[in-house]
Amino acid sequence: MKIFSAEQIREADQFTIQHTPISSSDLMERAAGKCVSWYEDHFTPDHPVYIFCGKGNNGGDGLVMARLLQQHGYTVNTFILQHSNNPSKDHTLKLQQLTDHYPSSIHSIGDLSDFPELPANAVIIDAIFGTGMSRPVEGWLAGIIHRINDHRLQHTIVSVDLPSGMIADESSVHFPVIQAHYTLSFEFYKLAFLLPENAMLTGEVHILPIGLSPEYISNTPTRYHLTDSTIIKTIYRPRTPFANKGTYGHALLIAGSYGKIGAAVLSAKSCLRSGVGLLSCYVPQCGYDIMQISEPCAMCIVDENTHYNTHFHQGMESARYKAIGIGPGLDTQTATAKSLERLLAVWKSPMVIDADALNLLSIYPSLLQEVPKNSILTPHPKEFERLFGSSQNDIDRLELLSREAVSRHLYILLKGRYTAMACPDGSIYFNPTGNPGMATGGSGDVLTGILTGLLAQGYSSKEALLFGVWIHGYAGDLAAAEHSQEAMTAADIINGLGKAFQEGI
Ligand SMILES: NC(=O)C1=CN([C@@H]2O[C@H](COP(=O)(O)OP(=O)(O)OC[C@H]3O[C@@H](n4cnc5c(N)ncnc54)[C@H](OP(=O)(O)O)[C@@H]3O)[C@@H](O)[C@H]2O)[C@H](O)CC1
Numbered sequence: 486m487k488i489f490s491a492e493q494i495r496e497a498d499q500f501t502i503q504h505t506p507i508s509s510s511d512l513m514e515r516a517a518g519k520c521v522s523w524y525e526d527h528f529t530p531d532h533p534v535y536i537f538c539g540k541g542n543n544g545g546d547g548l549v550m551a552r553l554l555q556q557h558g559y560t561v562n563t564f565i566l567q568h569s570n571n572p573s574k575d576h577t578l579k580l581q582q583l584t585d586h587y588p589s590s591i592h593s594i595g596d597l598s599d600f601p602e603l604p605a606n607a608v609i610i611d612a613i614f615g616t617g618m619s620r621p622v623e624g625w626l627a628g629i630i631h632r633i634n635d636h637r638l639q640h641t642i643v644s645v646d647l648p649s650g651m652i653a654d655e656s657s658v659h660f661p662v663i664q665a666h667y668t669l670s671f672e673f674y675k676l677a678f679l680l681p682e683n684a685m686l687t688g689e690v691h692i693l694p695i696g697l698s699p700e701y702i703s704n705t706p707t708r709y710h711l712t713d714s715t716i717i718k719t720i721y722r723p724r725t726p727f728a729n730k731g732t733y734g735h736a737l738l739i740a741g742s743y744g745k746i747g748a749a750v751l752s753a754k755s756c757l758r759s760g761v762g763l764l765s766c767y768v769p770q771c772g773y774d775i776m777q778i779s780e781p782c783a784m785c786i787v788d789e790n791t792h793y794n795t796h797f798h799q800g801m802e803s804a805r806y807k808a809i810g811i812g813p814g815l816d817t818q819t820a821t822a823k824s825l826e827r828l829l830a831v832w833k834s835p836m837v838i839d840a841d842a843l844n845l846l847s848i849y850p851s852l853l854q855e856v857p858k859n860s861i862l863t864p865h866p867k868e869f870e871r872l873f874g875s876s877q878n879d880i881d882r883l884e885l886l887s888r889e890a891v892s893r894h895l896y897i898l899l900k901g902r903y904t905a906m907a908c909p910d911g912s913i914y915f916n917p918t919g920n921p922g923m924a925t926g927g928s929g930d931v932l933t934g935i936l937t938g939l940l941a942q943g944y945s946s947k948e949a950l951l952f953g954v955w956i957h958g959y960a961g962d963l964a965a966a967e968h969s970q971e972a973m974t975a976a977d978i979i980n981g982l983g984k985a986f987q988e989g990i
């Protein structure tokens with residue numbers, strides 16, 4: 486699914502009005518009508534509705550909702566915030582229509598002192614600002630936003646299109662923003678909804694289709710995308726009837742150290758459950774028995790060192806692995822770094838680089854230059870910061886992520902609720918599957934195994950990344966459904982992979 490910028494959404498709006506038989510006023514009726522249908526499914530007329538409207542088209546949506554809800558038997562009080570003397574054309578039209586039908590329901594707010602008393606069972610609809618928001622809200626308007634937020638514990642807040650104050654495709658961190666329980670957003674996810682810094686502001690997001698031009702949507706390129714099953718279906722390749730284990734590649738996982746062989750085992754198991762043909766695991770001596778007993782389907786190569794890996798570069802000039810994954814439980818010993826340096830000197834195909842291998846790259850930044858093009862780096866936010874530095878806000882961090890991916894020709898993901906995946910062509914994908922139960926030890930090791938397994942099968946780096954992160958999250962959702970977010974472990978994610986491949990594509 487494409488994620489359009491506020492400017493593109495305005496273009497889509499205009500394109501739809503010009504190229505399909507609908508006027509801007511009717512499009513607003515349709516958009517508000519969708520919100521009203523949603524609202525009626527969630528709240529009975531016993532709740533008085535308090536709608537706060539700005540002077541643009543977001544406010545226009547609120548005015549239409551006010552009319553429709555009253556027509557449907559709801560008690561509505563509408564408050565128009567007098568922040569501008571220049572209402573939009575459709576706002577003016579919809580205000581007239583509301584005035585014609587329900588004049589006594591309309592009130593004006595020009596200052597904080599005009600803010601109404603709300604009855605205990607009121608529901609607040611926030612139609613103050615939407616995609617037209619371009620700068621932080623200040624003065625008494627900011628006061629109104631804070632006042633609405635003060636009601637959050639007692640009253641449900643439903644935002645139309647965006648929580649007011651939030652900028653659709655920039656950071657609004659530290660700005661006054663409505664803290665909604667629900668956001669009813671038109672047609673598309675907005676980039677802002679996917680940023681961790683806004684996690685507490687949107688509440689549940691519901692995307693309501695309003696019939697914007699399919700032609701505009703399919704012909705307009707976007708930088709940002711939300712992975713969905715349509716994308717995953719185009720990536721997935723069913724196994725061929727004449728396959729043998731050679732068809733699906735031989736992967737090498739370099740992982741584990743004393744006390745962290747479990748990380749290597751988790752990666753190995755998930756790699757095998759992702760369809761790889763053959764898997765070899767390179768572990769220190771202390772890992773040999775553990776790996777062989779825990780995962781008989783994997784072959785084992787053992788380092789000369791007891792506790793950590795020191796010689797995995799040996800023989801790699803002529804090795805025929807289809808993919809290498811390195812990092813889970815690896816430790817950051819100097820000898821491990823040396824071996825990584827020598828591996829990177831000879832191995833030129835894409836790798837999956839995770840955990841302690843990423844930490845080695847941040848300790849020895851010169852190694853980062855040697856990472857093969859199209860490799861996949863899988864940092865969580867702390868690892869990302871150690872590698873590439875800190876940022877002021879989530880948009881700056883996204884830009885940094887993208888710059889590093891483009892300039893180094895790497896695929897870099899940044900783990901989170903919506904894991905961001907930056908590609909060398911500058912595009913960024915967000916993954917919607919997964920849940921907070923996956924914030925648990927070993928979850929990242931499982932992902933590394935999946936990505937390595939997919940790469941080895943011949944999926945391109947981009948395909949492996951999008952597909953792997955999707956299926957990892959999907960398996961995590963199945964694990965949470967079965968065990969709860971609290972009780973699930975990384976091993977449960979692996980156990981969910983079978984069903985995830987069956988149902989999640
Ligand atoms: N997507 C669609 O196709 C449809 C969207 N609809 C709705 O329309 C809004 C977007 O409407 P727009 O009029 O472009 O913008 P807003 O209503 O969000 O805001 C414009 C008004 O806000 C003022 N503004 C902006 N920033 C500030 C600020 N920081 N402080 C004070 N005032 C601010 C702005 O005033 P200016 O002084 O900047 O002119 C405007 O008055 C979209 O979100 C949907 O809800 C359609 O209804 C259906 C089609």
Ligand SMILES: [K+]
Pocket residue numbers: 543611612613614615644645646647648649
């Ligand atoms: K809003």
